Amino acid sequence: MKKEDRRIHVLECASEVFAKKGYHETSVSDIVERARIARGTFYLYFENKRAIFEELLDQLIEKLDRRIKRINPEDDVARQLKANVRGIIDLFLDNRELTKILVHEAIGLDEGFDKKLAQLNARIRNMVKASLDLGIEMGILRPCNTSITARCIMGSVREVINYLVVEAEPGSHVSGKERDSLVEQLMAFSLFGLSGGSYNELNNKPLW
Amino acid sequence: MKKEDRRIHVLECASEVFAKKGYHETSVSDIVERARIARGTFYLYFENKRAIFEELLDQLIEKLDRRIKRINPEDDVARQLKANVRGIIDLFLDNRELTKILVHEAIGLDEGFDKKLAQLNARIRNMVKASLDLGIEMGILRPCNTSITARCIMGSVREVINYLVVEAEPGSHVSGKERDSLVEQLMAFSLFGLSGGSYNELNNKPLW
Amino acid sequence: MKKEDRRIHVLECASEVFAKKGYHETSVSDIVERARIARGTFYLYFENKRAIFEELLDQLIEKLDRRIKRINPEDDVARQLKANVRGIIDLFLDNRELTKILVHEAIGLDEGFDKKLAQLNARIRNMVKASLDLGIEMGILRPCNTSITARCIMGSVREVINYLVVEAEPGSHVSGKERDSLVEQLMAFSLFGLSGGSYNELNNKPLW
Amino acid sequence: MKKEDRRIHVLECASEVFAKKGYHETSVSDIVERARIARGTFYLYFENKRAIFEELLDQLIEKLDRRIKRINPEDDVARQLKANVRGIIDLFLDNRELTKILVHEAIGLDEGFDKKLAQLNARIRNMVKASLDLGIEMGILRPCNTSITARCIMGSVREVINYLVVEAEPGSHVSGKERDSLVEQLMAFSLFGLSGGSYNELNNKPLW
DNA sequence: TATGAATGAGAATTCATTCAT
DNA sequence: CATGAATGAATTCTCATTCAT
Structure with missing residues (x-):
């Protein structure tokens, strides 16, 4: 096995164990056992337990960064938003293990x-x-405290993600339709809250 | 120092250490050092590290449970909601240390x-x-997937709480006005999302 | 409760706990709990855990010493022997708890x-x-290495005692008849081994 | 040092410490100190203190089991008995440390x-x-309560063994002659008790 | 490179004993 | 005399990391 392949193999195994047992409950022994390498070999590839965990997280963060596209206000904003949210959900569902870690574990370490x-x-x-800020400036969104509102939006998304990767049946597949529906609900809530309106109607037209 | 006082003292110290270092990084030694008691004394009051942590959490959970009042649809709903959210925020701000633990730590333990x-x-x-469900049935709220939307609301609240107790300046005081403003923003977002409307206008009248 | 009474009460409780759990497994807490006294009170009566145990053993040893009568060769030897063995067996059966300790525990402490x-x-x-030695000199017993033979006799007795207090049903009563039978068997074995003869016949007459 | 060698080395050291200080007074620290290994190394080879002790005992028990040969009544019984007893004595004298543990310690643990x-x-x-039972049936031995008598015999043997490994000078060598003599005395006592007779004469002939 | 035996610091927990009330 | 809270030394066991082969 080539050096890089083995490195990736160990990363994968570690990801599985971390997701299952959590960072603290996972020992280097667990990882090397699953990867079928010797204890010492582990330290040839990674400085320590913290390092391999960090690398796993960095991978996910990078992917996340790449998935999120800046909104171009000239184009159809709703479509772009939708694409972004859907992209994030897809990414996390494709990386359940790592996401579980990101959401559940990588806190207070x-x-x-x-x-x-x-x-x-x-x-x-x-x-x-x-x-x-831009939307408000353009008169599309109602004025509000954008700092707090941004947090509200992120909280909503985070909660739904958490539901998908942690609470919902571990191995279950979430179909494209279900994902669409989730995105729909998320956006409807973010755009109109509990009051009426449908984001399908919007086309860079004022929401209020 | 009386037995119950000492117990409370140890709980407080533990709460501080847990909030600062996290559950796993906190050792019983850390706690007894801060509480200025002997190693063995700790075990006189608590079975083990897990037990004292659990007690702290239970305390907070109980308080939380008591703060949240069921909404009476006959009365002014907006005021009741507001009171609930404000109550929760007050509780958490009055128990920053414990809240930090609840939000940040008590996961994957x-x-x-x-x-x-x-x-x-x-x-x-x-x-x-x-x-x-009730609001929709009464025609006050727009129809939606209430499971997901409930999660969105909780995510929003959680995120704002997290901001207050973890990210915002640790020792800083959050004034009543600021709290009011937060509640306002939270509710505006939940009720109207990014679109227009003001919940002040609502008086059990349809939102759509 | 008078001082001496309390002392005796604690000794009894300790005896019970020691017999049940063994010396090492018994904690001072066990003793004070059973005796319904405070931890500190224990140390008013006994220097430490070792001391109370030693006192219990000393009691038994003293009783044992008093029970064993020197054989008078002028009198009926067989009867005296029999009385001695029976006395020892009675003592141990009347002090099962302590005996259990003596046989089972008071070794390697x-x-x-x-x-x-x-x-x-x-x-x-x-x-x-x-x-x-006397018996041999008098021509009653066959010549032998009396050091070793004395050990054999003691081993036989010890083993039977052990059987009675440890292996046989803990609470069971051993009747006088059974005790007689045991003594009979023990003496028959010691006097004649596996070969023939009956010690009932002996009357300070040569055994060989 | 090879893995198996080290294991044996640790077992030997543990055996020495156990024999000297007793099971309870021996800490894992004592063992690793004597074996000149690190704390953790011990746990690489043995699960815990109990485990290494049990292994030591099992070794001895197994050896003992192998030494004891079933008596064939067709052959010279006295010779076979003698061989058995001698074998047991040899085994224990060759494993003084372990025997000390077996006799002295392995009780009430x-x-x-x-x-x-x-x-x-x-x-x-x-x-x-x-x-x-067989001997009696064949008319070679006198009728008796064989349960109790078996205990008497075992007690005699145990006591002599105890004398050899515990009381007699720790390092002293017990010569073959002395061992022969011990066996002789033991058997004489068991066969004829304190009365006359010599087992040398017996040749599957009635003892009474 | 790969191995896995060895290390030892550090964690949790117990319990005999003391001492202020 | 009696109490029981407080102490802290001692013990067991774990595990990330090192290093000789």
Whole structure:
């Protein structure tokens, strides 16, 4: 097995174990056992337990970063939003194991992790906030405290993601239709809250 | 120091350490050091680390349960909602340390904790969902998937809480005005999303 | 409760716990719980855990010492022997708890105990040996290595005692008849081994 | 040092410490200190203190089982008995440390040990009893309560063994002649008790 | 590169004993 | 005398990491 292949193999195995047992409950022994390598070999590829975990998270963060497209206000905004949300959901469902870790575990591990996750959150949140600011400036969205509202949106998305990867049946497949429906509900809630309106009607026209 | 006082003292110290270092990084030594008691004294009051943590959580959960009032659809719904949200925010801000633990830590610790928190979540979520179902039936709210929407609402609230107790300046005081504003924003978002409308106008009248 | 009464009460409780759980498995907590006294009170009456155990053993050793009568060769030897053995068996059966400790536990506790028990053993063994020496000198017993033979006799007795207090049904009563039978068997074996003869016939007459 | 060698080395060291300090007074620290290995290394080879002790005992029990040969009544019984007793004595003298543990310590440790030893005792005792029953049936031995008498015999043997490994000078060598003499005395006592007769004369001929 | 035996710091927990009330 | 809260030394066991082969 080539060096890079083995590295990837170990990463995969670690991901499985971490997702199943959690960071703290996972020992290096668990990982090397599953990967069928010697204890020492592990340390040839990764500095320590923290490092392999961090690398797994970095992978997911990077993928997430690539999936999220900046909104172009000139184009159909609703479609772009929809695509973004759907992309995120797809990514997480395709990486359940890692997502579980991201959502469930990578919190309170140590200051380094927390900071990294906080930064990721802040980055996305700022994108959302910028979009809101723009939408308001353009007269499409109602004026509001965009900082707080951005958090509300992220909280909604996070909660639905969490439901999908953690609470819903572990191995179950979530069909495209179901995903569509989830996106629909998420967006309807974000755009109109509990009151009426349908985002299908919107076409860069004022929402209020 | 009386027995019950000391017990409370240890609980407080533990709460501080847990909030600062996280459950796993906190050792019994950390707690006894901060509480300035001997190693063995700790075990006089609590069975083990898990037990003291559980007690702290139970305290918070109980308080939370008591704060959340069932909505009476006959009365002014908006005011009741507002009061509930404000109550929750007040509770968490008055128990920052514990809340930090609840939001940040009490996840993936062990099956027991996870289950307890999942149950708490489910209980509140079901209350929210029931309210939504009722609102829709009464023609006040637009029809939607109330399961998912309930999650969206909870996610929004959770995220704002998290902001308040974790990200915002640790020692800072959040004034009544600021709390009011947060509640306002949260409710505006939940009721109208990003579109127009003001919940102040509502008086059990249809939102759509 | 008077001082001496309480002391005795604690000793009894300790005896019960020691017999049931063994020396090492018994904690001072066990004793004070059963005796319904406070932890500190225990140390008013006994220096420490070792001390109360030693006192219990000393009691039994003393009783044992008093029970064993020196054989008078002028009188009916067989009857005296029989009385001695029966006396020992009665003592142990009347003090099952303590005996269990003596046989089962008071070994390897610490050098002090071991020495004390070794001395007790040696004292009794020497009495036996002296009797054998006398018997041989008088031509009643066959010549033999009386040191070793004395050990054989003691081993036989010890084994039967052990059977009675440890292996046989804990609470069961051993009737006088059964005790007689045991003594009979023990003496028959010691006097004639597996070969023929009946000690009833002997009357200070040569056995060979 | 090879893995198996180290394992054996640790077992030997543990055996020495156990024999010297007793099971309860021996800590894992004592063992690793004597074996000059690290704390963790111990747990690489043995699950815990109980496990290494049990292994030591099992070794001895197994050896003992192998040494004891069933008596064939067709052959010279006295010779076979003598060989058995001599074999047992040799085994114990060759494994003084372990024997000391077996005789002195392995009692009241925990239910598991006690049961194991009780079973060993019962097994041997039953062999003895069966031999006695057979001897009586064949008319070679006098009728007696073979259960009790079997215990007497075992007690005699145990006591002599105990003398050899515990009381007699620890490092001293017991010569073949001395061992022969011990066997002689033991058998003489068992066969003829304190009365006359010499087992040398017997040749499957009636003892009474 | 790969191995896996060895390490030892550190964690949780117990319990005999003390001492202030 | 009696109490029982407090102590802290001692013990067992784990596991991330190192290093000789």
